[in-house]
Amino acid sequence: MVGVKSVPSPTVPSPTISADDRSHEVDHPSSEVALFGAEQPLRLDCGIDLTPFQIAYKTYGELNADRSNAVLICHALTGDQHVANVHPVTGKPGWWETLVGPGRPLDPGKYFIICSNVIGGCMGSTGPASINPATGKVWGLDFPVITIPDMVRAQAMLIDRLGIDTLFAVVGGSMGGMQVLQWTAAYPSRVYSALAIACSTRHSAQNIAFHELGRQAVMADPDWHNGAYADQGIHPHRGLAVARMAAHITYLSDAALHRKFGRRMQDRELPTFSFDADFQVESYLRYQGSSFVERFDANSYLYLTRAMDYFDIAADHGGALAKAFAGIETRFCVVSFTSDWLFPTSESRALVHALNASSARVSFAEIETDRGHDAFLLDVPEFFDISRAFLQSAGKARGLTNKDG
Amino acid sequence: MSVQQVLPLNGLASEQSGPFRADHLLVAEMVKPGSKVLDVGCGDGDLLQLLETRGIDGRGIELSREGVNRCVAKGLAVVQGDADTDLVNYPDDAFDYVILSQTLQATRQPKVVLENLLRIGRRAIVSFPNFGFWRMRLQLLVGGHMPRTENLPASWYDTANIHFCTIKDFVELCDEIHVKMERAEALDLYGRPLRLRLPWWVWNLFGEQGVFLLSRGQGK
Numbered sequence: 001m002v003g004v005k006s007v008p009s010p011t012v013p014s015p016t017i018s019a020d021d022r023s024h025e026v027d028h029p030s031s032e033v034a035l036f037g038a039e040q041p042l043r044l045d046c047g048i049d050l051t052p053f054q055i056a057y058k059t060y061g062e063l064n065a066d067r068s069n070a071v072l073i074c075h076a077l078t079g080d081q082h083v084a085n086v087h088p089v090t091g092k093p094g095w096w097e098t099l100v101g102p103g104r105p106l107d108p109g110k111y112f113i114i115c116s117n118v119i120g121g122c123m124g125s126t127g128p129a130s131i132n133p134a135t136g137k138v139w140g141l142d143f144p145v146i147t148i149p150d151m152v153r154a155q156a157m158l159i160d161r162l163g164i165d166t167l168f169a170v171v172g173g174s175m176g177g178m179q180v181l182q183w184t185a186a187y188p189s190r191v192y193s194a195l196a197i198a199c200s201t202r203h204s205a206q207n208i209a210f211h212e213l214g215r216q217a218v219m220a221d222p223d224w225h226n227g228a229y230a231d232q233g234i235h236p237h238r239g240l241a242v243a244r245m246a247a248h249i250t251y252l253s254d255a256a257l258h259r260k261f262g263r264r265m266q267d268r269e270l271p272t273f274s275f276d277a278d279f280q281v282e283s284y285l286r287y288q289g290s291s292f293v294e295r296f297d298a299n300s301y302l303y304l305t306r307a308m309d310y311f312d313i314a315a316d317h318g319g320a321l322a323k324a325f326a327g328i329e330t331r332f333c334v335v336s337f338t339s340d341w342l343f344p345t346s347e348s349r350a351l352v353h354a355l356n357a358s359s360a361r362v363s364f365a366e367i368e369t370d371r372g373h374d375a376f377l378l379d380v381p382e383f384f385d386i387s388r389a390f391l392q393s394a395g396k397a398r399g400l401t402n403k404d405g
Numbered sequence: 406m407s408v409q410q411v412l413p414l415n416g417l418a419s420e421q422s423g424p425f426r427a428d429h430l431l432v433a434e435m436v437k438p439g440s441k442v443l444d445v446g447c448g449d450g451d452l453l454q455l456l457e458t459r460g461i462d463g464r465g466i467e468l469s470r471e472g473v474n475r476c477v478a479k480g481l482a483v484v485q486g487d488a489d490t491d492l493v494n495y496p497d498d499a500f501d502y503v504i505l506s507q508t509l510q511a512t513r514q515p516k517v518v519l520e521n522l523l524r525i526g527r528r529a530i531v532s533f534p535n536f537g538f539w540r541m542r543l544q545l546l547v548g549g550h551m552p553r554t555e556n557l558p559a560s561w562y563d564t565a566n567i568h569f570c571t572i573k574d575f576v577e578l579c580d581e582i583h584v585k586m587e588r589a590e591a592l593d594l595y596g597r598p599l600r601l602r603l604p605w606w607v608w609n610l611f612g613e614q615g616v617f618l619l620s621r622g623q624g625k
Contacts, residue, residue: 331482353494363483363484396480
């Protein structure tokens with residue numbers, strides 16, 4: 001668990017990391033960048049050709065001689081390409097070092113691991129916080145609305161650029177899991193195996209509702225300025241922090257909150273009879289909000305939540321989910337968590353039924369934990385055992401040399 | 406299915422040839438190499454692992470979460486599901502064989518399940534404990550209580566097995582729904598086939614379990 005810090009004010013504090021650090025990463029990321037010029041526009045679902053654009057990405061390990069060991073990791077809503085290295089803005093460890101690293105299920109000694117920042121993100125891939133070359137100013141709300149299929153299309157262009165035809169595995173949780181499923185629906189022959197965790201083939205009404213709450217919190221911040229805050233040199237950090245706080249609750253569970261915090265007080269014995277953060281859970285949420293705004297762009301949050309809202313694979317295939325996966329040869333592993341109420345097991349089960357109806361090779365495990373949706377990012381040994389076994393079994397079928405990994 | 410819990414078949418341990426159960430070896434022998442198989446109620450995946458060693462593309466459904474997760478952790482393609490409710494999601498002719506091992510008696514609608522097996526698979530392999538086994542009969546006749554054996558140790562009130570039948574009952578059901586029996590075997594207490602060609606009534610008395618290879622009959 002992230003250490004609970006005392007946050008001494010009734011409002012969300014101002015960021016301690018300067019906005020300059022964050023905005024520098026937007027156009028000049030501390031990772032590799034693939035540039036796509038006018039000859040290679042990104043065809044967006046909204047009908048616009050985005051050009052030029054760039055994809056920021058990290059790689060770990062080495063591509064083998066027959067280019068068969070490449071794994072693409074797709075990050076979640078507020079993740080980025082820094083999956084297994086120190087984050088350039090926050091200085092914290094990579095967001096999935098529990099799964100990726102030496103001796104982990106995704107071992108760079110065995111696989112060539114790629115993770116790219118999604119299009120619309122704010123860590124170096126083109127998004128609303130990037131400079132629009134046509135105006136020399138930050139895109140802001142002039143940036144076209146993007147979708148999960150757009151993100152995947154951009155990733156496919158990156159994979160082409162890296163000279164990889166077929167990915168050994170595409171792996172991701174939450175919004176990353178949506179990208180995994182979109183990969184299999186759009187490029188089935190390029191995905192040998194797919195590990196889709198805590199996700200769904202469509203965003204539910206309740207989830208859209210939570211996203212709308214977050215967006216309204218951002219837009220209600222007077223510093224938002226209709227998305228043109230960059231021109232004023234400010235950031236709607238209060239609104240974005242509230243959005244993050246609301247969203248963070250959905251990533252946990254009642255049981256986990258009770259276990260972690262209960263009704264315990266924060267650095268005090270008695271209530272202060274004020275709106276101070278008397279309870280540990282309040283202090284924790286405020287910390288989550290304030291640390292998030294240090295590394296994330298408010299407009300990017302609007303665009304990426306929107307992309308998730310629009311996601312519905314069945315709708316893109318005449319309403320029948322099974323059609324999206326007809327005849328697919330990709331090996332699937334679907335994982336859900338018992339206490340995840342954002343992407344509940346029922347969503348994974350619907351996906352598995354559709355895959356069964358397509359005679360796809362699928363494993364499906366529901367893992368018992370009280371840690372909610374965020375369980376996929378935490379230390380859950382059963383999840384690692386299952387991921388490792390799935391990848392090893394697929395690796396064996398793929399003929400990857402079996403260094404223990 | 407969590408049938409493994411009520412049907413531990415522990416008595417077989419010393420009778421196994423290699424690490425595999427005798428009844429599993431018999432089932433595996435009925436499956437042609439290179440075929441595609443669905444094991445309904447696959448437990449810990451032992452049979453699927455055996456099939457995999459023979460180059461068979463195996464998939465599984467298992468009711469208990471623990472069983473599923475153990476299977477997936479072995480790299481097997483297994484999903485959590487219920488034979489009574491989830492077989493309808495599979496298309497016709499999706500598999501060469503569908504296996505229902507020691508699970509039929511735990512389903513709510515054995516007849517519907519059996520029909521689904523032969524819709525999804527071109528062939529079905531079904532094994533079940535025979536309630537016509539002489540020791541079962543003796544317990545009811547002499548003891549006056551519901552039979553319990555080493556392989557079926559649960560009491561009537563806590564067993565998952567709700568639809569017991571005899572070999573004779575099963576053969577009659579197959580006739581009723583026009584299922585063709587390509588091969589039938591009765592196994593003794595140790596899971597070994599009674600290799601002799603004996604009349605049904607003998608098998609029904611001395612077979613501890615029955616194993617049937619079925620296909621779609623006339624009129625289906």
